[in-house]
Amino acid sequence: MHVRILGTTLWLQLLTLSKFVLLNVGVMKCVTYGKSRDVVTSLEARVSRLKSNLDTLGEHVDNLDGRCD
Template sequence: MAATPDPVEVGASEHGRDEGKKGVTCSKSRDVVTSLEARMSQLESNLGTFGEHVDDVDGRCDGLETEDAEIHSGIKDALGGLEADLRYKI
């Protein structure tokens, strides 16, 4: 009679669930989460800085609009004076 092999117990490692790899997988996940949190923190910091720059540019634009209005008014007054002189000479 032929010898029958001893029954083999099917463990977790035979199904691709190696217990040694389980810790590594969690560690990799934690590394990814930590990396994403660091990137998110840097992004939030950059957005704050960007917001400050936008506010600064907005303030400068307001100043330029005021200067533009003053220049426009000055040119208009100068042209009005030239027109009055020209009319007087004519």
């Protein structure tokens, strides 16, 4: 039960962080319209990796949650 609560809290914090990063990347796209496209592309790749890592973390949390039941 403790792992479930801890995992859920951690998952929600990371999900909130990823939404913040996505929002900032969206804003940066608008601001950097006339600037180097490479910077935006690099940020998009980082956000994509972050989302993938969050999905993997969520799977691990679900596995731990299943073991606690």
